[in-house]
Amino acid sequence: xxxxxxxxxxxxxxxxxxxxxxxxxxxxxxxxxxxxxxxxxxxxxxxxxxxxxxxxxxxxxxxxxxxxxxxxxxxxxxxxxxxxxxxxxxxxxxxxxxxxxxxxxxxxxxxxxxxxxxxxxxxxxxxxxxxxxxxxxxxxxxxxxxxxxxxxxxxxxxxxxxxxxxxxxxxxxxxxxxxxxxxxxxxxxxxxxxxxxxxxxxxxxxxxxxxxxxxxxxxxxxxxxxxxxxxxxxxxxxxxxxxxxxxxxxxxxxxxxxxxxxxxxxxxxxxxxxxxxxxxxxxxxxxxxxxxxxxxxxxxxxxxxxxxxxxxxxxxxxxxxxxxxxxxxxxxxxxxxxxxxxxxxxxxxx
Amino acid sequence: xxxxxxxxxxxxxxxxxxxxxxxxxxxxxxxxxxxxxxxxxxxxxxxxxxxxxxxxxxxxxxxxxxxxxxxxxxxxxxxxxxxxxxxxxxxxxxxxxxxxxxxxxxxxxxxxxxxxxxxxxxxxxxxxxxxxxxxxxxxxxxxxxxxxxxxxxxxx
Numbered sequence: 001x002x003x004x005x006x007x008x009x010x011x012x013x014x015x016x017x018x019x020x021x022x023x024x025x026x027x028x029x030x031x032x033x034x035x036x037x038x039x040x041x042x043x044x045x046x047x048x049x050x051x052x053x054x055x056x057x058x059x060x061x062x063x064x065x066x067x068x069x070x071x072x073x074x075x076x077x078x079x080x081x082x083x084x085x086x087x088x089x090x091x092x093x094x095x096x097x098x099x100x101x102x103x104x105x106x107x108x109x110x111x112x113x114x115x116x117x118x119x120x121x122x123x124x125x126x127x128x129x130x131x132x133x134x135x136x137x138x139x140x141x142x143x144x145x146x147x148x149x150x151x152x153x154x155x156x157x158x159x160x161x162x163x164x165x166x167x168x169x170x171x172x173x174x175x176x177x178x179x180x181x182x183x184x185x186x187x188x189x190x191x192x193x194x195x196x197x198x199x200x201x202x203x204x205x206x207x208x209x210x211x212x213x214x215x216x217x218x219x220x221x222x223x224x225x226x227x228x229x230x231x232x233x234x235x236x237x238x239x240x241x242x243x244x245x246x247x248x249x250x251x252x253x254x255x256x257x258x259x260x261x262x263x264x265x266x267x268x269x270x271x272x273x274x275x276x277x278x279x280x281x282x283x284x285x286x287x288x289x290x291x292x293x294x295x296x297x298x299x300x301x302x303x304x305x306x307x308x309x310x311x312x313x314x315x316x317x318x319x320x321x322x323x324x325x326x327x328x329x330x331x332x333x334x335x336x337x338x339x340x341x342x343x344x345x346x347x348x349x350x
Numbered sequence: 351x352x353x354x355x356x357x358x359x360x361x362x363x364x365x366x367x368x369x370x371x372x373x374x375x376x377x378x379x380x381x382x383x384x385x386x387x388x389x390x391x392x393x394x395x396x397x398x399x400x401x402x403x404x405x406x407x408x409x410x411x412x413x414x415x416x417x418x419x420x421x422x423x424x425x426x427x428x429x430x431x432x433x434x435x436x437x438x439x440x441x442x443x444x445x446x447x448x449x450x451x452x453x454x455x456x457x458x459x460x461x462x463x464x465x466x467x468x469x470x471x472x473x474x475x476x477x478x479x480x481x482x483x484x485x486x487x488x489x490x491x492x493x494x495x496x497x498x499x500x501x502x503x504x505x506x
Binding site for chain 2: 034036038039040042043119141144145148149153154155156157158159160161162164165166167169170171173201225226227228229230231233
């Protein structure tokens with residue numbers, strides 16, 4: 001597969017539509033699975049890892065689910081291409097950085113992908129735009145069944161799907177919903193919301209998962225518990241809490257407009273203005289300013305820009321995407337100039 | 351009710367779950383219950399403090415016969431070596447799983463290739479739990495529906 005083909009699109013999940021997409025960016029479910037007859041990836045010898053990879057690659061490529069998977073051997077990619085896949089949420093940062101034979105199978109729309117030889121032999125993923133837990137579950141459940149017909153999963157009646165880390169054992173499922181919460185952040189109500197979530201065993205993470213900074217006011221809400229609850233129960237717990245957070249965020253947005261209109265207008269237009277005229281721009285600053293612009297569109301303060309267009313900018317201004325678009329490898333300072341240039345061009349078209 | 355171990359009034363009622371199907375009920379007075387619930391201790395003088403380092407050392411050296419990982423390696427990395435470790439270190443993992451998940455038994459999806467009987471057992475476990483939740487939420491209509499489902503499955 002040629003990675004550059006991916007560059008022409010942004011992936012189905014970023015299209016910016018779907019239910020409650022003013023607050024919910026995307027829904028993601030992943031399943032951890034392992035083969036019964038091999039050590040887990042971290043304990044497997046290089047030879048065994050090779051065997052696992054070629055066996056799973058061959059089985060995955062045979063699956064015809066309407067569309068077919070393309071396959072990328074991650075170990076033979078250079079640093080830039082690995083980073084590119086991380087930015088598109090197709091592989092984890094750990095998968096990009098680890099060693100040995102490993103890969104990822106990607107469906108053309110990028111809504112389904114499977115990592116091979118990450119922490120577990122298989123990490124299935126389904127990504128959807130907006131709030132779509134049920135649809136995402138049905139899709140990943142079906143994919144899981146298709147894979148299971150072809151391989152022998154490590155499963156015990158007592159502990160469920162056996163995983164390298166005991167925090168994933170049982171369903172092996174992590175369901176997460178990515179939310180954009182700029183108004184709760186501005187009105188300093190986030191802490192309160194997160195404390196309430198932690199009480200019911202839901203985790204809050206930043207944009208790129210575990211241990212990452214919540215840049216651009218994006219937060220992932222996901223389940224912690226994987227054992228002793230059915231998939232339906234886990235999904236229900238998340239589904240029950242998300243509408244409340246959406247409601248809080250919308251109320252906070254309305255309150256901002258009502259009570260601090262001049263301040264919020266200034267922040268939104270200042271962000272938009274900076275993006276359209278700056279000549280050096282780091283990726284962190286870009287994310288923060290785009291977050292403000294995204295809020296401005298949802299508040300109808302900015303009319304000449306759409307959510308899908310902003311989503312695309314979030315992705316295309318990330319370091320690896322920017323370099324692939326320009327077709328050259330650049331140092332961080334060169335990137336800042338190229339990024340600002342790219343943004344000016346995109347935002348001053350009209 | 352009298353204590354089953356002495357003649358005092360029984361104040362604590364303990365249900366020991368032996369496996370899925372059977373359980374044992376105990377009715378004990380406070381003192382006997384405390385004795386019963388305390389782990390069996392061998393030597394009279396503070397056995398834990400003395401034997402713990404030894405036990406820990408022995409435990410750390412325990413090895414999975416299939417992948418060869420030692421329990422100490424799992425403790426330091428947090429990652430197991432192979433699927434068989436869940437059997438090899440079962441006793442040590444149970445309290446850990448309880449700690450992480452609050453539960454130690456899977457009730458979710460079962461591979462379709464799994465024998466039908468096993469699938470049904472898993473479904474029954476999940477349904478019984480749902481029944482409990484429904485009853486505790488006083489959702490009796492839902493509870494009745496789940497109960498019927500359980501009956502149907504039990505007949506299979």
